[in-house]
Amino acid sequence: MSGRRVDGGNGASRKRLPESFGESDAIRPRHLRARRRSPLWLKISAGLVSLALVAGIGLAGVLFLRFQGNIKGEQLNAGLGGNSAPVADDNRDAIQILIMGTDTRSGKDASYGSEDDSSGYGNSDVMILMNLSADRKRVSMVSFPRDLMVPFPGCKDAKTGQIFPAQRAIQLNSALSMAGPGCTVETINKFTGLTIDHFMMADFTAVKDLTTALGGVDVCVDLPVVDQASGLNLPAGTSSISGDQALAFLRTRHAFGDGSDLDRIQSQQAFLASMTRKIKSEGTLANVPKLLQIADIVTSNLTVDQGLSNAPALIAMANRLKDVDLAKVAFVTVPNEAYALDPNRVQLKPEANQLFAALQADADLTQPAPPSSTAPPATANSQPPVQPAFDRSLQPVIVSNASGLAARGAELRQNLVSAGYTDAVRNDSVAVQPTTQLLYGRDFADVAQDIAAKYGIPSSALVSAPALAGVQLVIGQDFVSGTAYGQVSVPSDLQVNTAQQPTQCRQVTNSGG
Structure with missing residues (x-):
């Protein structure tokens, strides 16, 4: 919250001359000016306004102290x-x-x-x-x-x-x-x-x-x-x-x-x-x-x-x-x-x-999500996906959840199993890290590339780790949803209601009596 502006010393009591106040006016002796008596109604009005201001300020102070005292x-x-x-x-x-x-x-x-x-x-x-x-x-x-x-x-x-x-x-x-x-x-x-x-x-x-x-x-x-x-x-x-x-x-x-x-x-x-x-x-x-x-x-x-x-x-x-x-x-x-x-x-x-x-990502939940699809959009030059030259079910894959989301590791591990990597296992005991990485051991570069292609993970995220017996997918905070790396969208089946919609009747299933 922004702090209060403070004018040093007793600056709150200082008054500035209006910009139209000329030098000749400033030095003219007051007794040389024509004296005019203010009408009675003006004096009464000024008094009432002053009283209202004082009362308003006092009331505001009382209310402030009251509300402040209420808050826990x-x-x-x-x-x-x-x-x-x-x-x-x-x-x-x-x-x-x-x-x-x-x-x-x-x-x-x-x-x-x-x-x-x-x-x-x-x-x-x-x-x-x-x-x-x-x-x-x-x-x-x-x-x-x-x-x-x-x-x-x-x-x-x-x-x-x-x-x-x-x-x-x-x-x-x-x-x-x-x-x-x-x-x-x-x-x-x-x-x-x-x-x-x-x-x-x-x-x-x-x-x-x-x-x-x-x-x-x-x-x-x-x-x-x-x-x-x-x-x-x-x-x-x-x-x-x-x-x-x-x-x-x-x-x-x-x-x-x-x-x-x-x-x-x-x-x-x-x-x-x-x-x-x-x-x-x-x-x-x-x-x-x-x-x-x-x-x-x-x-x-x-x-x-x-x-x-x-x-x-x-x-x-x-x-x-x-x-x-x-x-x-x-x-x-x-x-x-x-x-x-x-x-x-x-x-x-x-x-x-x-x-x-x-x-x-501060997304707008009131915007409908695009329909989900498990297949890429068809194009005139699209080719069927290339099958790897290895058996996915035999490849050792570790899914390490470093995203900070409790269920994310289980989600992607199940997704890999569904894609044929039935030997994939989870490791949730890792520290949170900002970026996703694919580590691969000797002779497992093609497996890492296959997994990277599946999720759209950039090649810069692939890291050689010769001592690793297989592939390790480290899920970072840049891959916290879905199966398309770097994309954030509202779940397609999320039920969204807005305050603008009229009151809908709740369906009573137990009317009691």
């Missing part, structure tokens, strides 16, 4: 080796903010259950990565399922000093309960290869109070629904909901779809899109009393990283977002599939790496 700040990154220092936003770069909802039942949220259900930091009920493009014209909202199984890099709780060691896999929403929001930030950073700039964490009360202040948010259901677990009770059609009903709509896992967290994510995205439309259409950002009320609610129920833990930083962030076109606010869910060890949980699909690479 914590460290951005709780990783064992991470940098927890506040981030200085760069207007030339994209900004990524992790938005979390905690299910803690302590404090003001105690009415939603006992502290045995969830105390301390709680678990993450909602995890959405908001990417604000570098040109400040686009926003991408990427939802992570709470049941997503991911590698855990290890964290340290800044409050207690307790260390939580790295684990092969944890359920993503549990990272918050270990070492706070900074632990969730570190965990997502590691498996996405991204660097999150900020986080915002809200509780149940924030949802209730904010939707009430907005006068309700429109949602739609195709059938009447009564969900005993969440308290959701809606008639068929469109309803404006706020307070407890808004919270129930966001929390229900039984009314829609198969009761999974993935169906709840769709409800959350539809709700956020509707709320965005309402704020834009009703001019909320230009309604000063409403804006002050919302600011008070948000800052009273929000925990942010230290880089956002001051009123000017939050105001600057709001200003960056206010002019984004609704058609350029995209909602997506990270590509996932059933977890191999437990079908009740999910894991990342290989296409997730392509999405993360698109976010790193």
